[in-house]
Amino acid sequence: MEEDFEFDFSEDPRFSVERYEEMIRNKDQYFFDSQAFESIVDYYIEKNDPIKAIQVVEYAIAQHPFIATFFIKQAQLFLMTNQVDRAFDSLRKAEILEPSESDVYSIKGTIFESLERYQEALENYEKALDLAEHTDEILLHIAGVHQCLNDYETAVIYLKLCLQQNMENHDALYELAFCYDILDKQDESIQFYTQYIDNEPYSYAAWYNLGNAYNKMCFYEKAIDAYDYAILIKDNFASAYFNKGNVLVHLERYNEAIDVYKHTFEYEPPSADTYCAIGECYEKLEQMDESRLYYKKSVKLDPQQSDAWFGIGVTLDFEDRYFESLHYYKKALELDDKNPDYWFAIADAQYKLNQLEESEKAYERVVELNSLDVEAWLDYSSILFEQTKLQEAIEVMSEAIKNNPDAAELYYRMVAYLFADGQHNEALTFLETALSTDPEKHHILFEYLPHLHDNKIIIDVINRYISE
Numbered sequence: 128m129e130e131d132f133e134f135d136f137s138e139d140p141r142f143s144v145e146r147y148e149e150m151i152r153n154k155d156q157y158f159f160d161s162q163a164f165e166s167i168v169d170y171y172i173e174k175n176d177p178i179k180a181i182q183v184v185e186y187a188i189a190q191h192p193f194i195a196t197f198f199i200k201q202a203q204l205f206l207m208t209n210q211v212d213r214a215f216d217s218l219r220k221a222e223i224l225e226p227s228e229s230d231v232y233s234i235k236g237t238i239f240e241s242l243e244r245y246q247e248a249l250e251n252y253e254k255a256l257d258l259a260e261h262t263d264e265i266l267l268h269i270a271g272v273h274q275c276l277n278d279y280e281t282a283v284i285y286l287k288l289c290l291q292q293n294m295e296n297h298d299a300l301y302e303l304a305f306c307y308d309i310l311d312k313q314d315e316s317i318q319f320y321t322q323y324i325d326n327e328p329y330s331y332a333a334w335y336n337l338g339n340a341y342n343k344m345c346f347y348e349k350a351i352d353a354y355d356y357a358i359l360i361k362d363n364f365a366s367a368y369f370n371k372g373n374v375l376v377h378l379e380r381y382n383e384a385i386d387v388y389k390h391t392f393e394y395e396p397p398s399a400d401t402y403c404a405i406g407e408c409y410e411k412l413e414q415m416d417e418s419r420l421y422y423k424k425s426v427k428l429d430p431q432q433s434d435a436w437f438g439i440g441v442t443l444d445f446e447d448r449y450f451e452s453l454h455y456y457k458k459a460l461e462l463d464d465k466n467p468d469y470w471f472a473i474a475d476a477q478y479k480l481n482q483l484e485e486s487e488k489a490y491e492r493v494v495e496l497n498s499l500d501v502e503a504w505l506d507y508s509s510i511l512f513e514q515t516k517l518q519e520a521i522e523v524m525s526e527a528i529k530n531n532p533d534a535a536e537l538y539y540r541m542v543a544y545l546f547a548d549g550q551h552n553e554a555l556t557f558l559e560t561a562l563s564t565d566p567e568k569h570h571i572l573f574e575y576l577p578h579l580h581d582n583k584i585i586i587d588v589i590n591r592y593i594s595e
Contacts, residue, residue, distance in 0.1 A: 144170050147183065161191050168200055177207045195225035202234050211238060229259035236268060245272050263293035270302060279306045290323070297332040304336040308343065316340040331361040338367070342374055350374045363394040372404060381408040399429035406438050415442040433462035437469055444472070449479045467497040474503075478510060486510055498530040505540055517548045535565035543575045546582075558585065562592040569593075 143163040150157045159167070164187035171180035181204045187197045198221035205214035215238065222231045232255035239248035252269045256262055270285035283306050289299040300323075307316035320337040327333060338353030354371040358364055368391045375384035385408045388401050406421035419442040425435035440455035453476045460469045474489030490507035493500060504527035511520040524541040531537055538561030545554035562569060569589050572579060579585055 141170075143167050158190060159187070161187070161194055161196070164191070165196065165200075172204075177204050180204050181208070193224060195221040195228055195231075198224065199228065199230050199234065206234065206238060206241075211242070214238060227258055229255040229265075231255075232258070233265055233268070236265075236272075240268070240272055240275070243275070245276055248272050261292070263289045263296050263299070266292065267296065267299050267302070270299070270306075274302070274306065279309050282306050283310075287319075294323070294327050295330070300330070300332045300336055304339060307340070313340045313344045317344070329360050331357045331364055331367070334360065335364065335367050335370075338370060338374075342370065342377075345377075347374050347378050365391040365395040368394075369401060369404075376404070376408065376411075379411070381411050384408050397424070397428070399425045399432045399435065402428065403432055403435040403438065406435065410438060410441060410445075413445070415445050418442050431462055433459040433466070433469075436462070437472065440472060440476075444476060449476045452476050453480070465496060467493050467500060467503070470496065471500070471503055474506070478506070483510055483514060487514075494527070494530075501527070501531055501534045501537060504531070504537065508540065508544070512544060512547070517544060520544050521548065533564065535561050535568045536571050538564060539568060539571040540575065542572055543579070546576065546579065555584065555588065558588055562589065566592040 143159065143166050146157060147159070147167050149155075164183065167183050168180050168187070171177070171183060181201065184197055184201045184204060187194075188201065191197060198217045202214040202217035202221065205211070205217060214234070218231050218235055221228060225231070232251040236248045236251035236255060239245070239251060249269065249272055252265055252272070255265050256269070259265055266285050266289035270282040270289065273279070273282040273285065283303065286299050286303040286306065289296055290303070293299075303319070304316060307313065307319070317337065317340045320333050320340065323333045324330065324337065334353050334357035338350045338357060341347070341350035341353055351371055351374055354367045354374070357367040358371075361367075368387050372384045372387040372391075375381070375387060385405055388405050388408070391397075391401055402421045402425035406418045406425060409415070409418035409421060412418075419439055422435045422438040422442070425432050426439075429435075436455050437459035440452040440459065443449075443452035443455065453473065456469055456473045456476060460466070460473065463469065470489050470493045474486045474493060477483075477486035477489060487507070487510050490503060490510065493503040494507060497503065504523065508520045508523040508527070511517075511523060521541070521544050524537060524544060528534070528537050528541065538557050542554045542558045542561060545551070545557060558572075561572075566589075569592075572585075
C-alpha cells in the first residue's frame with residue numbers, strides 16, 4: 128500500500144520543484160501544501176512550460192479541491208495554451224468557491240477581449256474593479272478595450288485613473304502617449320507629461336514620451352533635451368537613443384545622429400531599422416560607400432526592409448550607376464509597390480538610361496499615387512515634350528495644375544508648352560496667372576525655352592508684374 132508523505136516546502140521553492148519532479152519520476156504520491164504547489168506552478172510558468180504547469184495544477188486541485196487560486200491559475204494556463212472553453216470552465220468553478228475574487232472577472236474580461244466581445248469584457252473588468260484591492264492593471268485593461276472600440280477619449284480617462292493608482296505603470300504612460308497621438312492632441316500630451324514629471328522627475332518613461340510629443344510638434348531641441356533626461360535616468364534606454372537620432376536627422380546633424388544610433392548597439396542587438404537609419408545619414412553626408420555598407424547590413428538582417436534596398440539604389444544612382452540602381456529600386460518596389468518615392472526613382476533612372484516609354488509609365492504611376500508631387504508632374508510632362516508629344520504634355524500640365532493650383536512653376540511650364548504649340552493667347556493667360564501667383568519664379572520659363580527672351584510681348588508682361 129502506497130503511503131502519502133507530507134512536505135512543507137514553503138522555505139525553499141527550488142526544493143519544492145526538486146521533490147515534485149522526484150515524485151513524478153518515481154510515480155509516488157507526496158502531499159504538498161498549497162504554497163508549495165503555487166511556487167512549483169510559478170516556476171514552470173517562468174520557464175515558459177505551461178504544459179508542465181497545467182500538470183502541477185491538476186495535482187494541486189486533486190489535493191486541494193476547495194482552493195479557488197488553483198482554478199484561477201488553471202484558467203490562466205488554459206488561456207495561454209488557447210484552450211478557451213476549458214479556461215471558462217475553470218473560472219466557473221473558481222467563482223463558485225470565491226465569488227468575490229477579482230481575478231476571476233479580470234481573466235474573464237481578458238478572454239472576452241481576445242474574442243472581440245468587448246461589451247462582455249467591460250462588464251467583467253468593471254466587476255473586477257469593484258472587488259480588487261489594486262486596480263491599476265484592471266484600469267489599463269479597460270482603457271485597452273476602449274482603444275479597440277476606437278474610443279480614445281474614454282481610454283485617456285481610464286489611463287489617467289490608472290496612473291493615479293500607480294504612477295510607475297509604464298504601460299499606461301506609453302498607451303496614454305499613443306492615445307494623444309491618435310487624437311492629434313500633442314499639446315495636451317506635453318501638458319500632461321510636464322505635470323507628471325513635476326511629481327515624478329525620475330520617470331524615464333515620462334521624459335521619453337515628452338520627447339516624442341515635442342518631436343511630433345517639431346520642437347526638436349526640446350525633444351533632444353527630454354530624450355537626454357530619459358537617458359540620464361536610464362543609461363541603457365536604447366529607444367531614447369534611437370529617437371534622439373531621428374531628431375538629429377531632422378536637424379540635419381547627421382554625424383551626431385550616427386554616433387547616437389551606434390550607441391544603441393551597446394544596449395540591444397543591432398536592428399535592420401537602425402542600420403537603415405545610419406545608412407541614410409551617410410547617404411546625406413554623400414559618403415556612399417559607408418552608406419551602402421549599412422544599407423546592406425540592414426537587408427541582411429531583414430530582407431523585407433524596403434527602404435534599405437531603395438537606399439542601396441540611391442547610392443548607386445549618385446555614382447551614375449543607373450542600371451545597377453534600377454535593380455535595387457525594383458527590389459524595394461516588390462516589397463512596397465504603392466510607394467511614390469520608389470516609382471519616382473525608377474522613372475528617373477529609366478530616363479537616364481534613355482528608356483523613355485518605361486520612364487513615362489513610371490511617372491504616370493507616381494502622380495497617381497501622389498498628385499501633389501509638383502516635381503513629378505514637371506518631369507512627367509518633360510518626357511512627353513521631349514518626345515514631341517505636345518498635346519499630351521499640355522494635358523498632363525492641365526491635370527497637374529488642377530491638383531496643385533498654387534504651384535507657380537506649373538503655370539510657367541504650361542506657358543512654355545503652349546507657346547511651343549502656337550497657342551499664344553492661351554499662353555499669355557497662363558503667364559498672367561503664373562506672375563500673379565509668384566513673379567519671382569519667372570526665370571523658370573526662360574530656363575525651359577531660352578528663346579522666349581526675345582519675345583517682346585512676354586518681356587513686357589513680366590516687367591509689368593516685376594515693376595509692381
